[in-house]
Amino acid sequence: MKVGALNPLFIGYYFGRRDSLNNQMSESRRAVAAFLLLFSVSFRSTFAQLSPNFYSDICPEALPTIQMVVYNAIANDPRIAASFLRLHFHDCFVNGCDASVLLDDTPTFKGEKTAGPNNNSLRGFDVVDEIKAAVTLACCGNVFSCSDILAVAARDSIVALGGKTYDVQLGRRDAKSADPNAADADLPSPDFDLSALVSNFESHGLDLQDLVVLSGAHSLGFARCATFRGRIYNESSTIDPEFAGALRSQCPQENEGGGGVLASLDDSPARFDVDYFSGLKQRRGLLHSDQQLFSGCGGDADSLVSFYSEKREAFWEDFGAAMVKMGSLNVLTGIEGEIRENCRFVN
Numbered sequence: 001m002k003v004g005a006l007n008p009l010f011i012g013y014y015f016g017r018r019d020s021l022n023n024q025m026s027e028s029r030r031a032v033a034a035f036l037l038l039f040s041v042s043f044r045s046t047f048a049q050l051s052p053n054f055y056s057d058i059c060p061e062a063l064p065t066i067q068m069v070v071y072n073a074i075a076n077d078p079r080i081a082a083s084f085l086r087l088h089f090h091d092c093f094v095n096g097c098d099a100s101v102l103l104d105d106t107p108t109f110k111g112e113k114t115a116g117p118n119n120n121s122l123r124g125f126d127v128v129d130e131i132k133a134a135v136t137l138a139c140c141g142n143v144f145s146c147s148d149i150l151a152v153a154a155r156d157s158i159v160a161l162g163g164k165t166y167d168v169q170l171g172r173r174d175a176k177s178a179d180p181n182a183a184d185a186d187l188p189s190p191d192f193d194l195s196a197l198v199s200n201f202e203s204h205g206l207d208l209q210d211l212v213v214l215s216g217a218h219s220l221g222f223a224r225c226a227t228f229r230g231r232i233y234n235e236s237s238t239i240d241p242e243f244a245g246a247l248r249s250q251c252p253q254e255n256e257g258g259g260g261v262l263a264s265l266d267d268s269p270a271r272f273d274v275d276y277f278s279g280l281k282q283r284r285g286l287l288h289s290d291q292q293l294f295s296g297c298g299g300d301a302d303s304l305v306s307f308y309s310e311k312r313e314a315f316w317e318d319f320g321a322a323m324v325k326m327g328s329l330n331v332l333t334g335i336e337g338e339i340r341e342n343c344r345f346v347n
């Protein structure tokens with residue numbers, strides 16, 4: 001958690017005046033500074049955290065407005081729900097949930113959209129623009145941050161496809177920069193083994209249970225052939241042969257092209273359910289990283305997968321809690337960052 005931006009500045013200012021003040025005052029000044037530091041920390045953790053009610057007074061219409069745009073978009077294209085969920089994840093895992101992922105590349109600026117894990121694969125940016133326009137209109141001004149839009153759109157998406165609702169924490173502000181190198185380094189790869197997945201999540205303050213339950217996001221949406229080719233051609237010992245065969249007929253070897261062909265990440269890509277977990281138990285995980293969560297040899301990940309495959313309510317409940325946890329990673333609040341006017345560009 002970050003310490004408030006305002007208060008350290010204030011303390012720095014106070015000490016900066018030291019030489020112009022009487023030396024005898026230094027003890028009491030130190031005491032005051034210590035008090036200010038304490039106060040700044042407690043102020044931060046007591047008042048300046050995210051809150052579900054952040055916009056209740058300034059824009060009570062914001063949440064229903066966003067939900068309406070999200071639902072309309074999903075009615076046109078159910079996959080948009082998956083794409084929103086993934087956008088929030090790819091935002092939060094790269095230097096925090098600060099909407100850095102939404103910044104467009106320009107001739108003088110390289111953002112995260114074209115970084116390895118994102119290029120030609122993240123989607124939903126047009127709908128984010130639509131949401132931003134609608135919520136700015138509904139709020140009579142630019143008060144609702146792009147990073148909060150991503151958090152709310154992810155929640156509304158899972159609810160639209162049958163999941164259970166949870167309160168989204170709000171009050172994030174938007175970054176003034178992006179970090180394509182961090183996007184390459186900090187997002188987990190579909191080629192990761194379990195231990196690499198676990199350490200990647202741990203480096204984001206998330207534990208094994210968070211990893212397993214959040215991977216349940218792959219109950220929705222699709223992946224490109226290029227991301228699961230290695231698994232269907234080369235992992236015969238951990239994949240259901242019939243499942244692999246059907247996929248091989250869709251997704252040719254690399255020298256034959258077809259890297260963009262899509263396959264669904266579970267049997268019901270437009271329903272937020274536990275089929276993803278039952279699929280893993282049948283060795284029908286699409287990505288190498290998916291199947292790493294269930295080996296059939298026991299262990300904590302296997303137990304969690306088995307548990308969620310049978311407990312839909314628990315999955316929904318724990319998924320919401322883990323999303324809130326993920327959604328609080330390195331957020332900007334208070335006077336940090338800005339409220340972007342156009343989610344694609346800094347103000």
Ligand code: HEM
Binds near residue numbers: 085086
């Ligand atoms: C555990 C590590 C994870 C890995 C290795 C991983 C990897 C991937 C890959 C390779 C794709 C397909 C991308 C493409 O076609 O280029 C994908 C899709 C997707 N991922 Fe993940 N992912 C992980 C965790 C998550 C998490 C935590 C979430 C959300 C909470 C998530 C949400 C999604 C969704 C919804 C899709 C489908 C998107 C669409 O259809 O547009 N993933 N993931």
Ligand SMILES: *[C@@H]1O[C@H](CO)[C@@H](O)[C@H](O)[C@H]1NC(C)=O
Binds near residue numbers: 114115116
């Ligand atoms: C992103 O994809 C486009 C189109 O396939 C490609 O031309 C470009 O080189 C890629 N960008 C990066 C940074 O890999």
Ligand SMILES: *[C@@H]1O[C@H](CO)[C@@H](O)[C@H](O)[C@H]1NC(C)=O
Binds near residue numbers: 234
């Ligand atoms: C599968 O493994 C073989 C032998 O190691 C390799 O030549 C081939 O490129 C791999 N195929 C895929 C799709 O990873």
